[in-house]
Amino acid sequence: MFEFYPLLxxxxxxxxxxVIFIAAYLTIRxxxxxxxxxxxxxxxxxxxxxxxxxxxxxxxxxxxLCVMLFSVAYDIISPILLGEIIEVIKADSSAAADAVSKLFxxxxxxxxxxxxxxxxxYVQAIVLQRTGQKIISRIRExxxxxxxxxxxxxxxxxxxxxxxxxxxxxxxxxxxxxxxLIVNLIKNCFIIIGVxxxxxxxxxxxxxxxxxxxxxxxxxxxxxxxxxRKAYRRVKDGTTxxxxxxxxxxSGMKIIQIFNREEWKKDEFERKNQALGKSKQGEMFVFSIxxxxxxxxxxxxxxxxxxxxxxxxxxDVTFLGQTVTSGIAVTFYSYINKFFNPIQNLAEQFNWLQxxxxxxxxxxxxxxxxxxxxxxxxAVELDSIEGNIEFRDVxxxxxxxxxxxxxxxxxxxxxxxxxxxxxxGSGKTTILSLLCRNYDIQKGQILVDGRxxxxxxxxCLRRHFGQMLQDVxxxxxxxxxxxxxxxxxxxxDTVMExxxxxxxxxxIDKLSGGLDExxxxxxxxxxxxxxxLLSFARTIVHKPTVMILxxxxxxxxxxxxxxxxxxxxxxxxxxTMLMVAHRLSTIQHADKIIVLSHGKIIEEGNHAExxxxxxxxxxxxxxxxxxxxxxxxxx
Numbered sequence: 001m002f003e004f005y006p007l008l009x010x011x012x013x014x015x016x017x018x019v020i021f022i023a024a025y026l027t028i029r030x031x032x033x034x035x036x037x038x039x040x041x042x043x044x045x046x047x048x049x050x051x052x053x054x055x056x057x058x059x060x061x062x063x064x065l066c067v068m069l070f071s072v073a074y075d076i077i078s079p080i081l082l083g084e085i086i087e088v089i090k091a092d093s094s095a096a097a098d099a100v101s102k103l104f105x106x107x108x109x110x111x112x113x114x115x116x117x118x119x120x121x122y123v124q125a126i127v128l129q130r131t132g133q134k135i136i137s138r139i140r141e142x143x144x145x146x147x148x149x150x151x152x153x154x155x156x157x158x159x160x161x162x163x164x165x166x167x168x169x170x171x172x173x174x175x176x177x178x179x180x181l182i183v184n185l186i187k188n189c190f191i192i193i194g195v196x197x198x199x200x201x202x203x204x205x206x207x208x209x210x211x212x213x214x215x216x217x218x219x220x221x222x223x224x225x226x227x228x229r230k231a232y233r234r235v236k237d238g239t240t241x242x243x244x245x246x247x248x249x250x251s252g253m254k255i256i257q258i259f260n261r262e263e264w265k266k267d268e269f270e271r272k273n274q275a276l277g278k279s280k281q282g283e284m285f286v287f288s289i290x291x292x293x294x295x296x297x298x299x300x301x302x303x304x305x306x307x308x309x310x311x312x313x314x315x316d317v318t319f320l321g322q323t324v325t326s327g328i329a330v331t332f333y334s335y336i337n338k339f340f341n342p343i344q345n346l347a348e349q350f351n352w353l354q355x356x357x358x359x360x361x362x363x364x365x366x367x368x369x370x371x372x373x374x375x376x377x378x379a380v381e382l383d384s385i386e387g388n389i390e391f392r393d394v395x396x397x398x399x400x401x402x403x404x405x406x407x408x409x410x411x412x413x414x415x416x417x418x419x420x421x422x423x424x425g426s427g428k429t430t431i432l433s434l435l436c437r438n439y440d441i442q443k444g445q446i447l448v449d450g451r452x453x454x455x456x457x458x459x460c461l462r463r464h465f466g467q468m469l470q471d472v473x474x475x476x477x478x479x480x481x482x483x484x485x486x487x488x489x490x491x492x493d494t495v496m497e498x499x500x501x502x503x504x505x506x507x508i509d510k511l512s513g514g515l516d517e518x519x520x521x522x523x524x525x526x527x528x529x530x531x532x533l534l535s536f537a538r539t540i541v542h543k544p545t546v547m548i549l550x551x552x553x554x555x556x557x558x559x560x561x562x563x564x565x566x567x568x569x570x571x572x573x574x575x576t577m578l579m580v581a582h583r584l585s586t587i588q589h590a591d592k593i594i595v596l597s598h599g600k601i602i603e604e605g606n607h608a609e610x611x612x613x614x615x616x617x618x619x620x621x622x623x624x625x626x627x628x629x630x631x632x633x634x635x
Contacts, residue, residue, distance in 0.1 A: 046360045053135045054178065060131040061183070067120045067127075068187050074117035075338050076194040080202075081110045083331030124183065132179030140171050143363060151372040152438045153398065161244030166366050169239055170359035177356040181349050188342035188349070195339045199332065206332055209304055210339065213297045217343055220297075221350070224290040228350070231283040232358040238276035240362075245272055298340035305332055373440050379457045385464050387414035387546050387576030388449050389435065395443035396427075396434060404430050406599040407444075412592070414449075417577040419587035421620065422596035428580045431596075432548045435578070436465050448546075466544030470551040472531040474523025479508065480515040482523075483538045490541060502536035502567040529564065536567050540574075547571060549579035584621050593617065 054061065088103045147163055199207040249256065249265055256265050306329075389412040396405040405427045412418045420428040433439055434446060437458055446453045453461055474482050483495055492515060499505045507530050511517040523531050539547060549568070565586055571577065572589070581587045588607045595603035595610070595617050603615050610617035 041361045041364065043357060046357050046364065049364055050174070050177070050360055053139055054182075057131045057135065060127055064124050064127050064183050065186065067124050068183060068190070070120040071117040071124070072187060072190045072194060074113045075191050076198050077113060078110060079331045079334030079338065080198065081106055081113075082334055083327040085110075086327045086330045128179050128183060132175055135178045136171050136175045139174065139363070140167055143167055143171070143366060146367055146369075149371045149374075150369060151440075152433070154369060154372060159244040159248065161242075161247035162240050163366070164247060165240045165243045166363055169243070170236070170363050173355045173359035174363070176352050181352050181356065185346065185349055185353075188346050191342045192339060195335050199335050199339075202331060202335075203328055206305065206308070206328075209308070210301055210332075210336060213301050216297060217294065220290060220293050221346075224286065224350070227286045228283070228290075228354045229358070231279070231286050232354045234279040235276070235283050236358050236362060238272070238279045241272050242276055245269060294340065294343055298336065298343075301336050301340070302333065305329065305336060373437050373458065375457050376454060379455055380451075381457050381460045382451075382464070385449050385545050388412065388447075389546070389576065389578075390447040390450075391431070391444070392447065393444040394434070394441050394446060396430060396439065396441045398439075404599050405434075405441075408596075408599070408601055409444075410594055410601060410604065412576060412578065414576055416591040417572045417579070417589070418592045418594060419590040420578070420580050420594050420596060421582075421584065421587070421617065425598075426596040427599045428596055429550055432467070432550055432578060432580065435546075435548065436462055436467060463542075464545045465548060466539035466542060466546070467548045468532070468535045468539055468550065472523070472528075472535045474519050474526070474531055474534065476521055477519055478513070478515065479511075479517050479519060479534065482519055482534060483515075483541055485538065485542075487542060495537070495541060498537045498540040499533075501540055501570060502533055503563040504530075504533040504537045506563065507533075532564060533567065536564075536571070540571070544575065546576040546578070547574065549577065549581075551580050551582060584624055595620075 085103060085106050088106065144167060147167075150158075196207065196211075199210065245268070249269075256262060391408050391410050394405055394408045395403060397403045404425075408427070408431065410418075420431060422428055430439075434441055435453070437453055440454070448456065448461070480492070480495060483498070484490055495515060496505065496508075499508055508514060508517070519525070523534075526534070568579075568586065569589070579587065579590070587593060590606065592604065592606060593610055594601055595615075597616065603610055603613065603617050605613070611621065
């Protein structure tokens with residue numbers, strides 16, 4: 001009986017480890033229920049949604065699976081050939097000539113199978129890489145397209161860095177799954193099944209010994225799955241925090257430097273960086289425990305095999321009624337290696353799978369965000385609009401019960417210029433945003449040519465509106481690309497004509513590159529006035545019917561302001577214009593001026609009529625006139 005003590009000792013060690021892992025598993029389940037860290041989306045749901053993207057390429061995957069069978073055949077057949085080679089080498093010297101011939105044949109067969117396996121592995125890798133990149137490209141495109149459909153309010157709620165992480169880092173993590181993981185998981189499963197069948201056919205009793213280790217593998221894998229999921233989520237969250245921090249602070253670096261807060265921001269970044277580092281260490285710690293445990297099971301099975309085979313050879317006894325020869329021992333040694341290698345690979349691939357699923361869950365969280373502003377099912381496409389606008393008892397709030405507009409009603413005739421004035425927060429800019437359906441109102445109606453704007457397709461509505469904002473955004477590229485924004489069929493003469501119309505040619509003609517002058521990040525190589533004139537040219541080229549202008553002359557030097565005012569007078573003749581301006585001198589020629597206060601209209605009329613009323617507009621005009629007079633006298 002004592003001869004089996006080594007086997008019992010191995011079993012005892014595995015039993016103790018199993019108890020420890022079961023206790024850890026139960027503990028982490030209680031923590032999960034307490035803090036709710038577990039995924040909101042099931043693995044099956046994530047897999048189903050990911051496979052939707054893989055479905056169009058099912059033929060490619062089927063081809064790879066067929067090719068994969070040849071490489072699997074090598075893993076199953078090669079140990080048998082090694083066992084046969086060992087038996088041939090041990091053959092009686094009287095049959096040496098036949099043994100050499102047979103040995104040569106076995107070696108050639110082994111080499112041929114190896115070459116075929118290598119070729120199949122190469123083809124498999126090439127096809128998978130091409131297919132995987134196509135799938136990931138489609139996911140990125142769909143995600144970017146979905147992000148573009150989100151409303152302004154949703155974009156304000158989501159940090160830019162988080163969206164960047166979703167489109168770049170998270171899709172890259174999924175890429176590994178399609179280019180390598182799925183097929184190799186299937187391949188390893190085939191190898192495990194094939195090896196088990198081959199071992200059973202060769203010596204079923206030794207196979208039962210090997211299978212005794214399988215329950216422990218399953219147990220360790222289940223526990224590892226729980227710990228690795230938690231570790232990966234922390235890594236993903238830490239990466240998102242870093243990207244969000246960088247996106248925000250690199251954009252605001254000028255403010256940081258102006259207020260000399262570099263050290264403060266450095267400390268803040270260091271805390272986030274250290275948190276990510278700890279998450280990475282936790283991830284590596286989990287994997288550093290699991291992989292050696294699987295390797296320990298492999299070594300234990302090898303030791304048991306050698307012990308049983310050696311004992312049988314020395315004592316000339318059978319193991320449970322079956323003889324273990326040297327050839328069988330060598331074959332089983334190779335099979336055990338090929339049985340546990342896929343399991344260890346599965347552990348590493350499971351590592352990647354958790355990363356891919358954690359990333360996929362975050363991506364699908366963005367996909368599951370329903371755009372707040374959408375087309376109604378029967379929305380219409382208008383070829384043209386006249387420009388008649390009406391607000392009917394419009395109520396709007398960015399946050400529930402915090403009304404920005406309170407029952408606002410007014411009309412704008414086609415071709416008229418209407419200006420909105422009032423204190424900050426009175427609702428001027430909000431009115432312009434609602435007109436283009438950047439947000440949807442809670443009560444009332446907004447009509448364009450007598451039609452509710454919610455019945456018009458958003459793309460059509462915005463195509464007929466030209467928005468010129470106070471904070472002009474220019475993309476990296478050239479002046480031409482920023483004016484056209486991808487608009488096709490427009491030549492340089494038309495672009496320059498628009499530039500001359502809005503006086504942008506005054507500075508463009510002085511540039512060495514002209515329309516091809518490089519625009520750096522956010523247009524920081526141009527002044528605020530130059531950026532504003534380029535936004536005017538951009539609007540003119542796109543030929544809108546209604547123009548929306550939000551504080552175009554704010555923070556503009558006097559010389560540029562004169563150019564902008566001249567441009568405004570020209571654009572007033574193009575179509576309907578709605579504008580917000582703090583400098584009342586820029587709106588004196590407006591057909592109608594609407595004065596707002598706390599979300600309500602308190603005055604309405606043209607410049608002369610409002611001055612005659614001596615109301616709120618009169619007070620604003622007088623205060624601004626006195627301020628400008630004092631400024632000139634002090635100068």
